[in-house]
Amino acid sequence: MLNIDLRSQLQTYLRNLRRPVELIVSPGGSQRSHEMVTMLNEIASLSDLVTVVEEQHDDERRPSFSIRQVGANAAIQFAATPTGPEFSSLVLAILQVGGHPVVADRTTIEQIRTLQRDYYFETYISLSCGSCVDVVQALNMMAVINPRIHNITIDGGIFQSELSARDISVVPTIYMNGEVFGEGRSSFVELGAKLLDIEMSMRAALRAAGKS
Numbered sequence: 702m703l704n705i706d707l708r709s710q711l712q713t714y715l716r717n718l719r720r721p722v723e724l725i726v727s728p729g730g731s732q733r734s735h736e737m738v739t740m741l742n743e744i745a746s747l748s749d750l751v752t753v754v755e756e757q758h759d760d761e762r763r764p765s766f767s768i769r770q771v772g773a774n775a776a777i778q779f780a781a782t783p784t785g786p787e788f789s790s791l792v793l794a795i796l797q798v799g800g801h802p803v804v805a806d807r808t809t810i811e812q813i814r815t816l817q818r819d820y821y822f823e824t825y826i827s828l829s830c831g832s833c834v835d836v837v838q839a840l841n842m843m844a845v846i847n848p849r850i851h852n853i854t855i856d857g858g859i860f861q862s863e864l865s866a867r868d869i870s871v872v873p874t875i876y877m878n879g880e881v882f883g884e885g886r887s888s889f890v891e892l893g894a895k896l897l898d899i900e901m902s903m904r905a906a907l908r909a910a911g912k913s
Contacts, residue, residue, distance in 0.1 A: 702736065702739055702740045702743060702784075703740070703743050703744075708743070708747060711744065711747055711792065712747040712748070714792055714796060715744075715747055715748035715750070715751065715795070715796075716748075717796055717799075717801045718748060718750045718751070718795075718796065718799035718800065718801065719799060719800030719801065720750070720770060720771070720799055720800045721750045721751075721752065721770070721771040721799070722750060722751050722752070722768060722769070722770060722771070722795055722798050722799040723751075723752050723753075723754050723768075723769050723770075723771055724741045724744070724745065724751065724752070724753045724754065724766055724767075724768060724795075725754050725756055725766060725767040725768075725769060725775060726738055726741060726753060726754065726755045726756070726764070726765075726766045727755075727756060727757070727763050727764065727765050727766065727767075728755055728763065728764050729763040729764045731764065733764055733782060733859060734763070734764035736782050737764045737766065737782040738753070738755070738764075740782060740784075741753050741766060744795070750799060751795065751799075762780035762853070762855065762860060763780075764780075764782075765778060765779060765780040765781075765853075766778070766779055767779075768794050768795055768798050769798065770798050770799070770800075773848075774848065776844035776845070776848060776850060776851045776852070777794050777798065777841050777844050777845070777851075777852055778851070778852070778853040778854070779791065779853070779854045780853055780854065780855045780856060780859065780860060781826070781828070781854055781855065781856030781859065782856070783828070783854070784828055785828045785829060786828070786829075786830070786831055786833070786834045787826065787828055787833065787834060787837060787854070789834065789838075790834055790837045790838050790841065790854070793838055793841070794838075794841045794845075797841070797842065797845045798845060803842050803845055803846060805842060805889050805890075806889060806890050806893075809889060809890050809893035809894070810846055812893055812894075812897045813843050813846045813847050813850070813893055813896070813897075814846055814847055816847050816849060816850070816896065816897070816900050817849070817900070818849065818900055818903065819849045819850075819851075819878075820849065820850045820851070820877055820878065820896065821851050821877070821878055821879075822840050822850070822851065822852040822853070822875055822876065822877050822882070823853055823855060823875070823876040823877075824836060824837055824840055824852060824853065824854050824855065824873055824874075824875050824876075825855050825857050825863070825864065825867075825869055825872055825873060825874045825875075825876075826854055826855065826856060826857065826872050826873050827856070827857055827858060827872050828856060828858065830872050830873065832873065832885065832886035833872055833873040835886060835887070835888060835889075836873045836875065836883075836886065836887055836892070837852075837854050837873070838889075839887065839888065839889035839892050839893075840852040840875070840892065841854075842889060843889075843892070843893065843896070857869065857872060871884045871885060873885065873886075875887075877896075882895075883895070
């Protein structure tokens with residue numbers, strides 16, 4: 702799936718890995734599943750620090766795969782085969798899980814580190830959506846920064862029934878803990894500020910109720 706030039710560029714990028722990374726695949730029986738596994742195996746062939754592991758799970762979304770540091774829980778997941786603009790999101794996620802530093806606004810990074818609650822994001826995209834890339838990368842970076850954050854990127858072209866069930870007509874659309882969190886383009890700083898506001902409001906409500 703990867704042409705010669707892209708394989709060469711990717712091999713250069715993967716030299717920035719500092720620790721082993723596993724790509725945990727939950728396959729299905731479709732052609733899309735085959736294409737996903739093929740692409741991930743091609744990526745893994747370019748670095749000794751990247752391994753593909755197929756695991757059978759009761760995932761509601763298949764095919765899908767997670768990216769995790771060896772010995773850690775996975776916080777970044779793709780229910781998609783990230784091609785086109787989203788291929789860069791996949792590569793960046795592998796690098797950052799593999800120890801390459803997150804380069805972003807320092808204040809926002811530190812704010813994300815302080816979050817104390819669990820946040821599960823579902824980010825609906827299309828593979829031709831240019832504005833989706835910023836959102837996917839921002840949420841994936843947050844998942845790298847704080848292990849209490851999880852982000853799954855969902856290709857609406859594959860999981861169309863979810864778009865219909867949730868009446869989604871705009872991509873990207875972000876759900877957080879089952880509720881709509883945002884639509885359209887947003888930056889790392891904007892998403893971080895919104896998430897921090899939500900957590901501060903929750904803390905204030907709990908203090909007012911006499912809970913920690």
